[in-house]
Amino acid sequence: MEQLHQPGDIITERYRILDTLGQGGVGITYAAKDLKTGQNVALKVLSLRRMEDWKKIELFEREARILAQLKHPAIPRYFDYFQVDTTDDRSFYIAQQLAPGKSLAVLIERGWHPDEAQVKQLAIRVLKIIIYLHKLTPPVIHRDIKPQNIILNREGRVFLVDFGAVQDTYHYTVTGGSTIVGTYGYMAPEQYRGQAVLSTDLYGLGSTLLFLLTRQSPADLPQRQLKIDFRPHVRISSEFADWLEKMLEPVTDDRFSSASEALAVLQGKQALIKSSPKPKLQKPQDSPIQLTQKDNLLVVEIPPVGLRSKLSQVLALVNLVWNGLLALTIWMVLELSLFLKSSNLIPLGICVLIGLWLLTRFLYGTLSRTRVEIKEQEFQLQKWLLGSCYQTVKGNTGDINQVNLKTIQSPISNNTLRLCVFKLKHKDIIFGTLLTPLEKKWIMKEMGNFVKKIHGFK
Known part of the structure; x- marks a missing residue:
């Protein structure tokens, strides 16, 4: 996608573009400085003229609406949603807190080799974010949990970003939406059918943890009986492998019933109930x-x-x-x-x-x-x-x-x-x-x- 802005561009006389942070399924995200407050922010933009799929407008507006409702220390704060009209285009913007740190994808690319204990701690922190999202009314499903969307800073704080694929279950129930969103390799099987349930986010997290342990996309790992055959490619305890396998079950009913259950089992507060073969x-x-x-x-x-x-x-x-x-x-x-x-x-x-x-x-x-x-x-x-x-x-x-x-x-x-x-x-x-x-x-x-x-x- 062609860049909409270059470093130095000023938007609405308030936001100065500093750098490009990344490009997701819906829009391009820039690092920018709020000239009014002096804060650095993440500025996500969607151009109407350069858009190939009109569904992206709905996703973008839904992202802004849901972000405005979220209040969690591990989710960057929402600041503003606005649009800018020119003679030949209309652009939509979301401004939110710039999460400090680097994405897990960047950290792995730069040589980070987390051990089992570090991966577990990361899983615990992300699960707590997912629990918060799923307990909202209506529950919010992220649908695109992957290494690029989890930020880790030097103090060990974790942030979940890019809610461009987010879905509230009210929207899905009323409209029966079937848009296929997510990232190949980290999408649960039901997402290929345009569906998502609460445990869809557990599959995304499980795939992300697998990437940290193997340094490979889960899509590149072999499969056996429709499941990712990851055990020969990781060096982890059998207990953690059993937990990870349940996160990655291809059938939704075979995964943990909730993020709370997954967290309780990971922390040793609850026994793992293995899926009995039907x-x-x-x-x-x-x-x-x-x-x-x-x-x-x-x-x-x-x-x-x-x-x-x-x-x-x-x-x-x-x-x-x-x-x-x-x-x-x-x-x-x-x-x-x-x-x-x-x-x-x-x-x-x-x-x-x-x-x-x-x-x-x-x-x-x-x-x-x-x-x-x-x-x-x-x-x-x-x-x-x-x-x-x-x-x-x-x-x-x-x-x-x-x-x-x-x-x-x-x-x-x-x-x-x-x-x-x-x-x-x-x-x-x-x-x-x-x-x-x-x-x-x-x-x-x-x-x-x-x-x-x-x-x-x-």
Whole structure:
């Protein structure tokens, strides 16, 4: 990104640019002197004319709004938010306290080799900042914890900076925001799907600590069963390795439940509860579904269900009763001239339409064959009936936000139905409605794990 200011430039007759501190995902940050107070400040700027993504304005304004609410000694104080208009541009500025010290990335680059005790102390201090953020109402998720955003000074004080990726959970809940923000190597797998939870910050901190211990980006370390295989590359106690491994669990539910729990375990005030390996969900016995997985390809072949599930049997019974009574009624009308009144014809017509709808749903549900193919970049779902393909859905695998079972109310009973669903950004793709409950659970688990692997570990 082209520099907006040079040393010596004066902004709004108050801030003199001293140097460039760095460039983040949202804006460029300069060291500047406040000519009014004499203080050195960090001045972050975003140019409207040079902006490629309009989403950055929202992120920038959210950063300013949230920074104004934060009051913590380890978070640089917020001073001001303003904009400057020129004939050909509009620039937005955030002024805040300049954190004294150097980033962890710079310190490592200059030869710093922290030992386990130093890394632990650093982790404790950052965890206390995260606890503060997560206990706010609504909780604040930083989403970009990395070596460049943690400042350490000579006295050992730690500062967390650059809230350009920050997210308050109220915003996420209301808008369902799915912007992918963060830094490759330090992003938790869920961030690749545009999602973030409280433990997302724990993953970022764990990745940062791993960088301090290995002097490598976590993205460059090998993986085993979707996890970073860091143990052969570090010299730390087994207890600390176990703690770090839990911070870096790819599945959110397997990480510490909160930053407070992570801190308590690290300080020895609470025992570490290891994630017990979940039993692998096996293919249901006698199921004709074929699931094939190799490298970056997953194929699921679902043959016609027929009458092998209870749901298809219930639907068959409903069809038999409804259309049987309907056929008897029509026979009585035609042969015996019963109910042959004009006022009865409309209700009878409605009953015929309902019968046809039930029969169509039954035939398509029990006789259709479905094929789902998921690759690293794209997916395809096809449905076939009697050798003819009647539905094809294609899309980018990266657009799949969730793969899960969706519960709805049954239209023909008081019971609920569970549907197999691909949740995309703008629509849901539903299939396998009449499969057995175990089949649905099995294939959705396999598909979900595969999509998580594709999203989070490319």
